[in-house]
Amino acid sequence: MNILFCGDSHAQDGVLITTLSLLKNTSEELHLYILTMHLPGFKPFSKKAANFIESLLKQKNTANTLTLIDCTNLFTKQVPLQNMKTRFTPYAMLRLFADQLQQLPDRLLYLDDDIIVRKDISQFYKQDLHNTELVGVLDYWGRFFFHNLHTKKIFDYLNSGVLLLNMPEIKHTQLFSRVRALMQVKKMFFPDQSAINKLATKKKIAPRKYNEQYRLQKNTVIQHFTTSFRFKPYFHTLTVKPWDVERVHSVLHLHEYDDILNEYLKIRHNLYQDN
Template sequence: MNILYCGDSKMADGLVISALSLRRQTHAPLNIYVLTANIKGGERDFNALPVAVTNLLEGELQKLNPDSHVYRYDMTAQFYDDEPIANMATLFTPYCMLRLYADLIPGLPDRLLYLDTDVIASQDPTNFYNEDMTGHEIVGVLDYYGRWFFHSRLRVFDYLNSGVLLLNMPLIKETRLFAKARAMCRDVKMFMPDQSALNKLARTKAIAPRRFNDQRRRHEDTVFQHFTTSFRFWPWLHTVTVKPWEVSRVHDELHLTMYDDVLNEYDRLRPALAARKQ
């Protein structure tokens, strides 16, 4: 199973939790590809994910399956060769756009499952991973909130959340989807740059059922739970953002305990992880 993540040193905790959750749900070898970069963002500077973190993660994955590997790619040069200038100061970090450079890496697998680092595998994702992608550049789930406000075709609901995406890399290269999306991020300021560009420019995208990217809450059939910001209406209208590495908040505010096996593993690794993030 080929998995793609993107981010900086601050995403190390989420990367480890997400990858460990995959290891819990499948015994198949995991080939994890991590895109990172050193990015100067004006008032915000971002440091690349250290090699020591990916080495630590690979060692943990190989305890269950020696054929699992973690590959780290420093994309600093590629990023600045085609910098998303119009969207460097959005609410989202520039790393949200880093996946759009994956087509520039020689030798990446034809099929990739992209995951945000705040996504946890709740069940075995093998069937989703093996979905037929013939003729589709990307496969994803409707954005829980955005589907009501955005669409790019005649179909009423077609706006995908980009936190869980199956990527058909040969077709993406053929249609130049990522290259066009990079150009759009460079020239057009957008609220959610990479997600908006992919939805706008994808010629062919398939819509998967909600259970493959549950953004609101976990259900019995949830395969991937995505810890996004959500709205709550009681006792007043407010937003709630809880990330998997905020373990006490996962328990106290979301009342989730079914991930404790993974979170306990993360807690065991936390001291070593903290030392390697520096």
């Protein structure tokens, strides 16, 4: 099972938590790929953190691997100039260079770093990708506001936090190449997510359980801790990330992942520990 992450040093805690959840719920070999880069004002995902996470993978199965890939040169050659000052860091856009990296496999499951895997994802991962660029779940809020008028489906706006990627098809249609070009010249509210939805024509919509963005459900397989809206006691936005364990308990009143989060709290110092 091939898993793709992107991020700077701030993604390290989230990737660790997601990895722990994958190890708990996956019996197959895991091959993790983390895309990072060096940019002024940011620190890349560290080799130290990558090595520690890989050691956890190999404790479960010696065949498991982790590959940290520096995408600095690729990014600087095609900077998404119009979207460099959005609320999202440039590191989120690194997945758009996946088609330029020969070491990446044909089938990739991209995951944001604020995700916890709750159940076995094999069925989702192994689904047929014939004539498909990517598979995702509708964006919980964006489905109401963003539509592709050239399609017949009213709800077709995918959340990009969980995407099953068919790299040969993406290369064939030049989807990521066209998305990168668009982001150089057009500013968008949700930069790469909006561009992917605008340009992808061979996409499948998966059930909500594979990217639950609002509140834990009985059948949730993957929970995504996105910023959401709440209406009581007054209208407000709510953001709680998995690594903020105290707020996961006090604000979300969620204890579903206590075994994973307790393990994370015990070992997280290894991400930053000096040699």
